[in-house]
Amino acid sequence: MIRTIVYISNAVMLLEKKHLDELFYQCVQNNISNNVTGILIYKEGTFIQVLEGNDQDLNNLFKTIQQDKRHNNIMTVLDRMNTKRLFTKFRTGLSSLNNARQLNILETFLRNSKGSPHSQTILALLGPFLNKKNTSMNVIN
Numbered sequence: 001m002i003r004t005i006v007y008i009s010n011a012v013m014l015l016e017k018k019h020l021d022e023l024f025y026q027c028v029q030n031n032i033s034n035n036v037t038g039i040l041i042y043k044e045g046t047f048i049q050v051l052e053g054n055d056q057d058l059n060n061l062f063k064t065i066q067q068d069k070r071h072n073n074i075m076t077v078l079d080r081m082n083t084k085r086l087f088t089k090f091r092t093g094l095s096s097l098n099n100a101r102q103l104n105i106l107e108t109f110l111r112n113s114k115g116s117p118h119s120q121t122i123l124a125l126l127g128p129f130l131n132k133k134n135t136s137m138n139v140i141n
Helices: 017-035 055-067 100-111 121-132
Strands: 003-010 035-041 046-053 072-080 135-140
Touching: 003 055, 003 121, 017 035, 017 055, 035 121, 046 055, 046 121, 055 072, 072 121, 100 121
Parallel strands: none
Antiparallel strands: 003 046, 003 072, 035 046, 035 135
């Protein structure tokens, strides 16, 4: 079974592109070492992240995320077990997505992911982040 966690948090300060790129790089490295997939989206001081992995690896990574001083007010909005990952086939290797076209690709992907029982829930949670300007996203595969 694969565990899926979605959380929302607030950055302690607004992040510029340079800092976001550094954060996204660190996320990719942490997730690769923990065999975790998902996405991280940042919009005007707010993060939303979808994490997918086995229960123990995800527990360890999420504890690290919760201790990160770059954000606070962490609220878990989804924590469920699933039979498969949602983000293994979504544009592997992308770094930062920050324009409407790229965010629309994510939205289309989620709408068409009928094999995952959580895809529509995740789409609803990500909705406020998908169609707005100044959104940065990282795919973590």
